[in-house]
Amino acid sequence: MNYEFEAIEAKWQKIWEEKKLYACQNGGDKEKFYALVEFPYPSGEGLHVGHPRPYTAMDIIARKKRMEGKNVLFPMGYDAFGLPTENYAIKHHIHPRAVTEKNIANFRRQLKSLGYSFDWDREINTTDPKYFKWTQWIFLQMFKNGLAYKTKMPVNWCTSCKCVLANEEVTEGVCERCGSPVIRKEKSQWMLRITKYADRLVDDLENLDYIERVKLQQTNWIGRSHGAEVTFRSTLGDEILVYTTRPDTLFGATYMVLSPEHELIGKWMEKLENPEEVRAYQAAAAAKSDLERTELNKEKTGVKLGGVMGINPVNGKEIPIFISDYVLSTYGTGAIMAVPAHDDRDWAFAKAFGLPIIEVVAGGNVEEAAFTLKDDTGIMVNSGFLNGMTVRQAIPAITKWLEEQGIGRAKTNYKLRDWVFARQRYWGEPIPIVHCPVCGQVALPEEQLPLLLPDVESYEPTDDGESPLSAITDWVNTTCPKCGGPAKRETDTMPQWAGSSWYYLRYMDPHNDEALASKEALEYWSPVDWYNGGMEHTTLHLLYSRFWHKFLYDIGVVPTPEPYAKRTSHGMILGANPHYVGNFDTQEQKDEMLRKYGSDALRPAVKMSKSLGNVVNPDDVIREYGADTMRLYVMFIGDFEKAATWSPNAVKGCKRFLDRVWAMAESVTGDAAEYSAENMSRMHKTVKKVTEDIDALKPNTAIAALMTLLNEIGDHCNRAELKTFLQLLSPFAPHICDELWERKGFEGICSVSQWPAYSEDKCRDQTVTMAVQVNGKLRGTIQAEADCADSDAVAAALADEKVARFLAKQGGSLRKSIVVKNKLVNLIVK
RNA sequence: GCGGGCAUGGUGUAAUGGCAGCCACGGUGGUCUUAGGAGCCACUGGAGAGAUCCGUGCAGGUUCGAAUCCUGUUGCCCGCACCA
Numbered sequence: 001m002n003y004e005f006e007a008i009e010a011k012w013q014k015i016w017e018e019k020k021l022y023a024c025q026n027g028g029d030k031e032k033f034y035a036l037v038e039f040p041y042p043s044g045e046g047l048h049v050g051h052p053r054p055y056t057a058m059d060i061i062a063r064k065k066r067m068e069g070k071n072v073l074f075p076m077g078y079d080a081f082g083l084p085t086e087n088y089a090i091k092h093h094i095h096p097r098a099v100t101e102k103n104i105a106n107f108r109r110q111l112k113s114l115g116y117s118f119d120w121d122r123e124i125n126t127t128d129p130k131y132f133k134w135t136q137w138i139f140l141q142m143f144k145n146g147l148a149y150k151t152k153m154p155v156n157w158c159t160s161c162k163c164v165l166a167n168e169e170v171t172e173g174v175c176e177r178c179g180s181p182v183i184r185k186e187k188s189q190w191m192l193r194i195t196k197y198a199d200r201l202v203d204d205l206e207n208l209d210y211i212e213r214v215k216l217q218q219t220n221w222i223g224r225s226h227g228a229e230v231t232f233r234s235t236l237g238d239e240i241l242v243y244t245t246r247p248d249t250l251f252g253a254t255y256m257v258l259s260p261e262h263e264l265i266g267k268w269m270e271k272l273e274n275p276e277e278v279r280a281y282q283a284a285a286a287a288k289s290d291l292e293r294t295e296l297n298k299e300k301t302g303v304k305l306g307g308v309m310g311i312n313p314v315n316g317k318e319i320p321i322f323i324s325d326y327v328l329s330t331y332g333t334g335a336i337m338a339v340p341a342h343d344d345r346d347w348a349f350a351k352a353f354g355l356p357i358i359e360v361v362a363g364g365n366v367e368e369a370a371f372t373l374k375d376d377t378g379i380m381v382n383s384g385f386l387n388g389m390t391v392r393q394a395i396p397a398i399t400k401w402l403e404e405q406g407i408g409r410a411k412t413n414y415k416l417r418d419w420v421f422a423r424q425r426y427w428g429e430p431i432p433i434v435h436c437p438v439c440g441q442v443a444l445p446e447e448q449l450p451l452l453l454p455d456v457e458s459y460e461p462t463d464d465g466e467s468p469l470s471a472i473t474d475w476v477n478t479t480c481p482k483c484g485g486p487a488k489r490e491t492d493t494m495p496q497w498a499g500s501s502w503y504y505l506r507y508m509d510p511h512n513d514e515a516l517a518s519k520e521a522l523e524y525w526s527p528v529d530w531y532n533g534g535m536e537h538t539t540l541h542l543l544y545s546r547f548w549h550k551f552l553y554d555i556g557v558v559p560t561p562e563p564y565a566k567r568t569s570h571g572m573i574l575g576a577n578p579h580y581v582g583n584f585d586t587q588e589q590k591d592e593m594l595r596k597y598g599s600d601a602l603r604p605a606v607k608m609s610k611s612l613g614n615v616v617n618p619d620d621v622i623r624e625y626g627a628d629t630m631r632l633y634v635m636f637i638g639d640f641e642k643a644a645t646w647s648p649n650a651v652k653g654c655k656r657f658l659d660r661v662w663a664m665a666e667s668v669t670g671d672a673a674e675y676s677a678e679n680m681s682r683m684h685k686t687v688k689k690v691t692e693d694i695d696a697l698k699p700n701t702a703i704a705a706l707m708t709l710l711n712e713i714g715d716h717c718n719r720a721e722l723k724t725f726l727q728l729l730s731p732f733a734p735h736i737c738d739e740l741w742e743r744k745g746f747e748g749i750c751s752v753s754q755w756p757a758y759s760e761d762k763c764r765d766q767t768v769t770m771a772v773q774v775n776g777k778l779r780g781t782i783q784a785e786a787d788c789a790d791s792d793a794v795a796a797a798l799a800d801e802k803v804a805r806f807l808a809k810q811g812g813s814l815r816k817s818i819v820v821k822n823k824l825v826n827l828i829v830k
Numbered sequence: 831g832c833g834g835g836c837a838u839g840g841u842g843u844a845a846u847g848g849c850a851g852c853c854a855c856g857g858u859g860g861u862c863u864u865a866g867g868a869g870c871c872a873c874u875g876g877a878g879a880g881a882u883c884c885g886u887g888c889a890g891g892u893u894c895g896a897a898u899c900c901u902g903u904u905g906c907c908c909g910c911a912c913c914a
Contacts, residue, residue, distance in 0.1 A: 172911090213834060217909060220833060225913075244914060257914090300912085326912040336914050344831075345912055415913050535908080603906095604841095636854070638842060642835095643907080647842065653854045659869090701844070704853035711853090771849040776895040778849055818894055824848050828894055 003662035005626030009735040013115055021752060022066070022074070022117040026509065026521050030071035034525050035062040036504055036564070038533035038541070039077040039124075041496075042103035043084055047110040048608070049616045049634070049646060054532045054570045056631045056732075057640060057699060059116045061530065063731035064694050066117070067755035073525055074117055075507035077124035078104050081132075082496045083161060083177060086427035090459050096427040100127055110618060115627045115734055117751070122510045126499030131506060132429045133450035134516040135498050138548065140432055140443050141555055147193045148421065150441065154261075154329075155420055157185035162465065164189060166420045166495065168221075168540045184286070187465065190422040190431060190492060194547045198222050198414045201546055209566040211641075214538050221539040223415025228399050230408040232256060232337065235309045235318065236271060238264055243332030243413055246342060246374070247402065248394035251383040252360035253337040254350070256310040256321045257302065259329040260285040265305070273306030278323065285325040300326055300349040312337075313407050314384065324349065332413055341366040358382060361391060419544065421495060424467040426459040428493030436480035436487040445481050451489075467491040500541050501548040504528050504563060516557070523559050531564040534572075542567065568697055571643040573634070574605035575614030605645035616646050628733035629655045635699035635732060657707055658736055661729065664714045665722055665740040672718035679713050679721055681765050687758035690728045703732060719744070724756045772797040773826040779806045782825070790819040797825040 016022060037058045040051060062074035080100045089096040104125060111118070124131055142148040156165040160180035164187060169176045194201075202222050205215045227245035234240055240256065258265060260282045269275050281303045302324030309318040326345055327336055340350030340357045347370035350357055357366050363378030364371025371378060376390040385401075386394045402408030422431065432444035432451045444451055454475035459468050469491040470476060480487035502516065508525040509517035533542070542564075549563040577583075579597045581590040582604060593601040600606070608615045621630045632654040638644040675683045686709045693702035706729055713721060723746055730737040730750050741750035764786055770793060772780045780802035784793055794817045797803055807829065816828040 171909095213909085216834060220910065223910090223913065227914080242914085246914080324912090326914090328913065331913045338914085343914065345914075348912090413913075415910090538909085636842095645842075647855070650842065650855050656869095657854085700842095701853080704844075707853055769849085773848085773895070776848095776893090781849070816894070818848090820848055820895095824895090826848080826894055 003659055003736065005628060005658075005735070008739045009113075009115065009627050012735045012738045013112060015738075015749075016115075016117070016751070017112075017120070020121070021749065022062075022072075023119045023121055024071050024073050026524055028071055030069060032073070032525060032529075033062075033065045033070040034073045034504075034528045034530075035065070036075070036507075036528045036531045038537065039079050039500070039503060040107060041082055041084075042078045042080050042100065042107045044088055044099070044103055046103075046106050047618050049618055049621070050573045050608075052114055052618060052630065053573055053634045053637075053640075054534070055111070055114070055116060056634050057570065057697065058530070058532050059631075060635070060694055060699060060731040061697075063117050063734065063751065064691075064755060067727070067730070067751075067753060069754070073122075073507065074119060075122045075124075075510075076111060076116070076118040076120075077122075077503060077507070078107065078126065079496070079500045079503070080104065080125055080127040081428045081494075081499055083163075083425065083427070086425055086459055089427070095455070096459065097127065100125075113622055113627060114618070114631065117734070122507050124503060124506050124510050126429075126503065127427075129450040129452055130513070132499060134506070135429050135494065135502070136432045136444075136449050136451060137446060137516065138502060138552070139429075139494065139498070140446065140449075141557075142192060142551060143433065143441075143443050145551070145555065147196065147551060148190060149193065150188055150190050152186060152188045153191075154184045155187050155189055156182045157187070157465070158182055161425075162462075163423050163425055164420055166497075166540075167417050168419075168543075185465070189420050190490075192419040192421045192547075194419045194544070195414060195416055197547050197550050198224065198416050200550060201416075201543065204546075204550075204562060208562060208564070210564075211568055213535070214542070214567055214569060217535075217538045218543055221416065221543065225413050227411055227413065228402060228408050229333065229411040230313065230337065230402060232313060233311045234264075234268075234321065235311065236268060238267070240264065240310060240321075240335055241333045242335045242337045243411060244337055244339075246339065246395075247398045247408070248380065248383075248386065248391050249339040249342045249360050250312070250314045250337070250398060251386070252339040252341050252358045253312050253319060254340060254356045254358055255319050255338045257327045257336050257338055257349070258305075258321065258323050259327040259334040260323050260325055261329040262323070262334050264335075265323060268305065268308055271307055274303070277303050278305065281323060288325070300324065300345070300352050302326075302349065302353070304353075310337075313405070320355070322349075322353070330417065331415070340370065342370055342372055344370045344372060346370070360386075419547075421498070422492035423495050424462075424465055424492055426453070426456065426468045426493065428495065429498055430469070430493055431490040433490040434478060434480055434487045435490065436483060436485060438485055439480055439482045439487075442480055442482050442487070448481070453493075467493060469493070497541055497544050501545045502552070504531075504545070505552075505558065522557075526558060527560045527562060528564045530566045530568070532568045532570060535569045538569075569641065571639070571641055572607070573637070574643055574645045575608035575612065575616065576645065577601075577603050577606040578612055578614060580604045605643075608646075616648075621651065625651055625655045626658075626735075628658055628736050632658070632703060632732055636703045638700060640697050640699060657710070658733060660710060660714060661725075661733075661736065662740070664710060664717055665726070665744060667715075668717055668719055668722045668744065670719055672720045674720050675724075676716075676718055676721070678716075679718075680762055682709065682712060683721055683724060684758040684762040687724060687728065687756050688760075688763055691755070691758070694731065699732070706732075726750050727753055727756050768822045770797075770822065771824040772800060772803050773824065774803065774806060774810070774829055776826060779803050784822075786822055790817075790821075793819050793825050794827070797827060803827075 035058050037054050062072050066072045085096050085099050089099050156170045158165055158175040158180055160178050170182050173182055175182055202219055202224055225245050228247040229241055229243050232240040302322040305321045308321055310321050312319055338346040340346040341359045342361055359366045360383045361371060361378035362381045374391055376392055378391055380386040380389045380394050399410050430451045430453055434442045436442050454472045456472055476488050478487055478489050505517050509521035512518055545563055552558045553561050579593050579601045581593050581601050584590050633651045636654055686705050689705040690702045726737045726741050734751050737750045766786055767783050768786050770782050770784050771778055772782055780800045782796045782800050784796055812829045814827055815830050818826040
């Protein structure tokens with residue numbers, strides 16, 4: 001009989017579901033293991049081939065841990081609030097809830113068709129009121145603890161989504177989601193005080209088992225820098241506070257720069273000699289989108305404030321004050337002292353405006369370029385009492401002096417901004433706050449949670465930037481929970497990242513009505529042992545959820561200071577680029593592609609997209625080759641951490657492998673309960689290799705080892721060897737293994753059988769092939785007894801025919817020999 | 831500009847100081863066949879008839895020995911980007 005994957009996969013998926021084979025318990029004698037993958041956003045397009053890569057990898061880990069006797073929590077759910085669903089609902093006049101339900105049903109079907117060992121009893125959905133009740137509850141705790149606040153501030157505004165965006169959602173000045181330009185807009189916004197946790201979010205990374213690039217990216221994003229705040233005075237008498245990481249260069253400050261939005265400018269405006277010019281510059285800066293600011297950042301612009309000067313506190317020198325948009329109002333104090341000799345941007349500005357450049361750290365040529373090294377390379381000059389010190393010595397010395405003079409202090413700054421936590425859209429969690437004209441912002445009493453979304457006629461965002469909820473007057477108008485007077489509900493909703501910031505906790509106890517999860521469940525399962533997800537979430541979801549978790553830890557809700565013990569990340573799956581020049585034979589065609597698509601035509605692989613027509617639908621692959629082949633291929637495609645290109649041909653190779661596994665199983669006869677002597681070390685080696693490679697997240701080489709084993713023993717495999725082979729393959733291709741296990745009459749179900757053991761001892765061969773080098777170059781190989789004495793190996797090497805011939809030809813005598821046990825002999829001859 | 835990563839056959843890749851190219855795709859030849867876009871077998875880094883020689887982006891270095899470590903350099907990818 002042939003390998004009929006369609007019937008087999010349907011059969012086993014049904015059995016697993018009916019037996020609840022992969023359900024786990026909260027508690028028990030077994031050691032717990034919590035494996036987590038990022039839950040998907042259930043889009044209308046369905047599962048992308050990118051999804052099965054991380055999901056299959058963690059499924060393999062979960063399945064192996066289960067076979068190793070652990071109590072494994074491996075859950076799945078849906079992060080279902082969000083704009084695409086809402087936009088689809090608007091376009092097709094359907095309620096977003098209906099769209100969400102339809103999409104989830106499709107995702108669930110697709111996930112089940114891949115045979116993942118999720119505990120389906122724990123499925124969650126962030127748009128379920130029973131779920132978002134607790135999202136709202138956490139928000140209220142933050143509000144009560146002063147971490148959620150509303151403030152008027154310039155925000156990122158997407159001109160197409162008509163919605164504010166978090167800093168993390170803006171890339172190169174455009175909306176990360178839709179690619180439209182983002183502009184700055186003054187708006188009153190709910191914010192979360194993530195900056196309060198900045199230090200802990202950086203420092204606690206140290207003890208986490210995260211891959212290095214995730215730690216680095218989070219550290220860079222938080223962007224902690226140490227420096228000093230220094231108070232300058234103006235000739236009009238005001239104090240101007242600046243932030244600098246280089247207080248050592250204070251004597252070299254030859255001018256100052258304020259951001260165009262700085263408050264002192266308004267105060268001075270009356271007294272300025274050039275108010276028109278200043279106002280014009282401010283207006284121009286305000287009108288620029290982030291994109292324009294980014295594009296124009298090479299050329300420095302600015303306006304000198306006429307009629308006011310700054311006074312350098314270290315030497316009393318009067319220096320000019322400029323406004324320029326290279327100084328950001330949102331970082332530091334929005335004002336800087338400019339030291340052109342030792343800062344690249346200040347240098348460029350000084351050159352453009354003909355300002356003096358005073359060297360205060362010797363070691364470079366400040367007329368040619370700024371000298372910016374912050375180590376012991378340079379010596380302080382032109383700097384009064386700092387002269388002769390290195391930069392490293394000067395920084396604490398000047399900081400101490402500033403503190404003594406009462407005009408400055410050490411200061412730490414962060415690039416991290418507070419999190420803009422509101423969206424002017426319908427399909428999100430309502431913010432459970434009431435605005436009372438008497439009492440102000442009032443938290444909704446917890447017993448009134450969840451605060452449900454009202455049904456509305458239209459989900460269209462309004463042009464004035466208000467949420468569609470603002471038009472639902474019977475929902476908006478309410479009474480104040482505090483004073484009972486008339487009040488209005490908050491009409492903004494939470495951003496998409498809200499629900500996903502704590503979802504891993506809900507899986508621990510998903511049906512709890514009393515708490516987000518029981519104390520016992522949280523104690524038992526925390527922390528997540530292994531979390532795999534995309535690099536694109538490093539500074540968004542991953543950072544946000546660490547922040548929420550730390551807050552929940554501080555108020556005693558969760559038992560651990562960090563949510564995830566280990567974090568790994570997968571590479572993207574790319575599609576073939578139809579415009580790639582390598583696809584074309586004639587020079588004319590190549591030129592045509594280059595002309596049309598530019599450097600894009602030089603990439604063989606690109607992100608899959610509908611417009612390129614290179615999208616692969618998992619349903620099609622499963623229909624043609626089966627889920628086991630699909631799983632195997634996405635794991636075999638290449639290094640898990642790197643981007644990989646989908647190859648329709650390579651999929652066939654995985655199908656062929658499974659066909660051969662089927663044929664091998666059918667051919668096995670007899671009742672051997674032990675490996676044959678001939679295959680002994682081979683079996684043990686493969687068990688070791690597969691065991692270690694799964695733990696090291698190298699599924700590609702584990703599969704290669706299984707393919708090698710099949711090639712080696714396929715035609716003389718005994719029953720014991722087949723049993724182990726099926727168990728090793730089972731996490732990768734569970735359906736075919738369970739089927740063959742049953743057909744061959746093994747006991748129980750392969751998927752939950754005990755993971756095979758190996759012994760180091762039996763991994764060793766009796767005789768080994770050793771390479772023989774002469775002066776480091778390979779000249780032959782010898783067969784030697786394993787672990788033989790070095791002298792025996794050398795003797796055997798010298799006796800080898802090829803080696804002897806070479807030595808005779810070359811002449812000279814043996815000076816030295818290096819033996820690497822069981823591997824190599826290197827003869828040094830001169 | 832800053833931070834990180836990568837570079838190996840026709841292709842995806844493997845080897846992380848010890849026989850470069852495991853495994854797979856593709857290719858060539860054979861076999862079976864009414865047929866082969868199925869299966870099976872053999873070969874498949876380059877040059878050479880061969881013994882051999884050459885070969886991991888490029889140039890150096892360390893080492894008995896380097897794809898692997900170090901220095902420099904070129905190209906590509908990712909993240910951040912006027913963060914003082």
